[in-house]
Amino acid sequence: MHIxxxxxxxxxxxxxYTSMTNPLPSYPVISALGYELILSNGRRLVDGMSSxxxxxxxxxxxxxxxxxxxxxxxxSHVMFGGITHxxxxxxxxxxxxxxPSGLDCVFLSxxxxxxxxxxxxxxxxxxxxxxxxxxKFLALRQGYHGDTFGAMSVxxxxxxxxxxxxxxxxxxxxxxxxxxxxxxxxxxxxxxxxSRIIAANHAYLTAVILEPIVQGAGGMYFYHPNYLKxxxxxxxxxxxxxxxxxxxxxFGRTGEWFACNHAGISPDIxxxxxxxxxxxxxxxxxxxxxxxxxxISKGDAGCFMHGPTFMGNPLACAAANASISLLEDESxxxxxxxxxxxxxxxxxxxVNNKHxxxxxxxxxxxxxxxxxxxxxxxxxxxxxxxxxxxxxxxxYIYLMPPYIIDSEAMxxxxxxxxxxxxxxxxxxTPDKY
Ligand code: PMP
Numbered sequence: 001m002h003i004x005x006x007x008x009x010x011x012x013x014x015x016x017y018t019s020m021t022n023p024l025p026s027y028p029v030i031s032a033l034g035y036e037l038i039l040s041n042g043r044r045l046v047d048g049m050s051s052x053x054x055x056x057x058x059x060x061x062x063x064x065x066x067x068x069x070x071x072x073x074x075x076s077h078v079m080f081g082g083i084t085h086x087x088x089x090x091x092x093x094x095x096x097x098x099x100p101s102g103l104d105c106v107f108l109s110x111x112x113x114x115x116x117x118x119x120x121x122x123x124x125x126x127x128x129x130x131x132x133x134x135x136k137f138l139a140l141r142q143g144y145h146g147d148t149f150g151a152m153s154v155x156x157x158x159x160x161x162x163x164x165x166x167x168x169x170x171x172x173x174x175x176x177x178x179x180x181x182x183x184x185x186x187x188x189x190x191x192x193x194x195s196r197i198i199a200a201n202h203a204y205l206t207a208v209i210l211e212p213i214v215q216g217a218g219g220m221y222f223y224h225p226n227y228l229k230x231x232x233x234x235x236x237x238x239x240x241x242x243x244x245x246x247x248x249x250x251f252g253r254t255g256e257w258f259a260c261n262h263a264g265i266s267p268d269i270x271x272x273x274x275x276x277x278x279x280x281x282x283x284x285x286x287x288x289x290x291x292x293x294x295x296i297s298k299g300d301a302g303c304f305m306h307g308p309t310f311m312g313n314p315l316a317c318a319a320a321n322a323s324i325s326l327l328e329d330e331s332x333x334x335x336x337x338x339x340x341x342x343x344x345x346x347x348x349x350x351v352n353n354k355h356x357x358x359x360x361x362x363x364x365x366x367x368x369x370x371x372x373x374x375x376x377x378x379x380x381x382x383x384x385x386x387x388x389x390x391x392x393x394x395x396y397i398y399l400m401p402p403y404i405i406d407s408e409a410m411x412x413x414x415x416x417x418x419x420x421x422x423x424x425x426x427x428x429t430p431d432k433y
Pocket of ligand 1: 111112113114116144145146147211216217245246247248273274
């Protein structure tokens with residue numbers, strides 16, 4: 001890419017979570033196809049990130065492209081107030097059918113963070129409509145729910161953005177991280193803190209909000225499904241709403257359609273995003289049960305008070321319909337299982353490396369947690385030179401490749417990680433960003 005463009009990018013354009021004065025480098029991508037990103041210098045990178053959980057079918061998928069082209073020729077967008085259309089109706093029918101039972105009323109919005117805001121506002125309006133206004137949420141430490149204010153307020157209070165905005169953010173309650181891992185043997189008593197906090201505070205609580213099974217950006221941790229079962233039971237017992245943020249985990253990533261399926265539970269509200277459109281368009285959905293929707297509608301406001309300009313965007317809905325149609329034959333299960341096997345073979349032995357604290361694998365997610373923070377810029381550049389796209393953060397090098405990846409490309413990702421762990425320089429001088 002012409003150097004002027006890159007200079008403009010560096011001096012004028014914000015990129016996520018990096019400085020405007022000393023930014024981490026940005027690599028110019030000119031196209032993407034299947035599991036590859038193609039840089040402007042012609043270099044092809046095997047994608048290990050699915051563009052942050054989203055591009056599950058890889059890039060430029062002909063079925064999604066065709067559906068989007070067909071939709072563009074009819075209409076890209078039309079307002080949703082007082083208007084409806086087939087792409088949204090078809091999508092909502094699919095979501096009601098696919099998600100855990102009882103989630104029958106769908107609210108479409110723009111991004112994951114907004115889906116979480118919508119979920120929180122639904123819970124608040126639900127209690128208001130019941131004539132018992134409540135304002136506190138219970139969330140998990142090491143959780144992450146997005147970057148908008150409501151979402152930040154229920155994300156980890158120590159390692160997220162709470163300190164920066166603490167005088168502005170509402171204060172909620174937090175349960176310490178759930179120690180028992182996915183796959184470990186459950187011990188009675190593991191759930192005590194969760195039960196204790198709910199029992200002591202239920203009278204003030206609107207809802208429990210959590211990322212089911214996988215805590216993503218807050219530490220890539222996989223917890224035992226029994227926590228979810230118990231959270232569901234406690235929410236029933238104390239009449240609290242349970243909000244499942246499946247923005248990262250939805251659509252097969254963990255080996256089930258939704259992470260809640262590992263525990264066989266239905267939340268009262270679920271948030272979906274990221275892979276909803278196969279990573280092509282920004283779209284999210286917040287689904288709730290009829291009881292919540294009807295209670296809100298019977299309240300003083302008479303309706304739910306949210307209505308984004310691009311609600312139900314037909315082009316995004318068409319992409320989502322095509323993406324889900326690609327999942328419907330369930331062949332993704334075999335692909336995710338195959339990726340899981342490759343991740344186990346390639347990553348588990350790395351636990352013996354002196355830089356590694358832990359290795360965890362669930363479905364098509366593989367995580368190497370290092371002992372020291374990583375020199376992101378240096379490691380990123382080294383990965384690019386190896387022909388792979390892996391973006392570590394903090395102490396985590398992780399893979400969540402597109403489901404269509406083949407074993408040779410997987411091998412390249414795994415070899416790159418294993419070789420990187422033998423380079424001292426990546427684990428001594430973390431970037432300040
Ligand atoms: N919830 C979870 C669990 C997420 O992983 C993310 C995104 N990383 C969000 C919410 C926010 O989604 P978005 O970035 O689309 O606003």
